[in-house]
Amino acid sequence: MTEPATDEGVRAAVLRAATRLIGERGVDGMTMRQVAEASGVSTGTVNYHFRNKRGLVLAAIDGAGISPSVSDTSSALGRIEALLSTFVLEDEERRAWWRFWVEATAQATRDPDLRARQQARMEAQRREVEELVGLGIRAGELRPDLDPALLAEPLLALAHGLVLLQVTSPEAVTVRRAADALAGSLRELAAR
Numbered sequence: 001m002t003e004p005a006t007d008e009g010v011r012a013a014v015l016r017a018a019t020r021l022i023g024e025r026g027v028d029g030m031t032m033r034q035v036a037e038a039s040g041v042s043t044g045t046v047n048y049h050f051r052n053k054r055g056l057v058l059a060a061i062d063g064a065g066i067s068p069s070v071s072d073t074s075s076a077l078g079r080i081e082a083l084l085s086t087f088v089l090e091d092e093e094r095r096a097w098w099r100f101w102v103e104a105t106a107q108a109t110r111d112p113d114l115r116a117r118q119q120a121r122m123e124a125q126r127r128e129v130e131e132l133v134g135l136g137i138r139a140g141e142l143r144p145d146l147d148p149a150l151l152a153e154p155l156l157a158l159a160h161g162l163v164l165l166q167v168t169s170p171e172a173v174t175v176r177r178a179a180d181a182l183a184g185s186l187r188e189l190a191a192r
């Protein structure tokens with residue numbers, strides 16, 4: 001078995017494999033041996049980097065994420081659109097990542113450490129959206145009557161709900177409806 005050349009490469013390969021396997025089989029259904037085989041390293045190497053399955057799952061949650069492709073970082077509205085686009089499951093890589101996230105979230109309902117990590121990530125995301133909405137209001141891109149603190153959570157709840165819909169009904173029409181719903185929400189927020 002040929003292992004990636006650097007420690008960073010090993011960790012990245014193992015985390016990618018763990019994320020995919022958790023999405024396919026759930027946290028309880030994934031084994032360290034499966035992760036080792038899928039990432040092209042030995043089980044001992046996986047254990048060396050993550051100690052045990054719990055350490056691997058926690059590292060996968062901490063390192064998980066989809067980076068929005070932001071072409072116009074000067075626009076708060078463009079940054080919000082890019083962030084919300086990560087909730088549209090238009091390719092297999094994004095769909096696989098969200099399956100992982102749903103499985104990790106389900107496991108977090110039974111595991112206080114995972115729950116705390118998920119809550120911290122959700123809070124960071126809420127603060128990011130709140131900040132972007134505030135920037136959009138100040139820049140005149142979003143309606144001045146909006147309250148960023150009151151808007152961020154429902155907007156993210158809509159986006160997460162649409163992810164669940166797409167994960168359970170992955171047809172192209174569902175993905176299109178999710179994209180349209182998010183775009184419609186942004187149109188409602190935009191300054192006229």
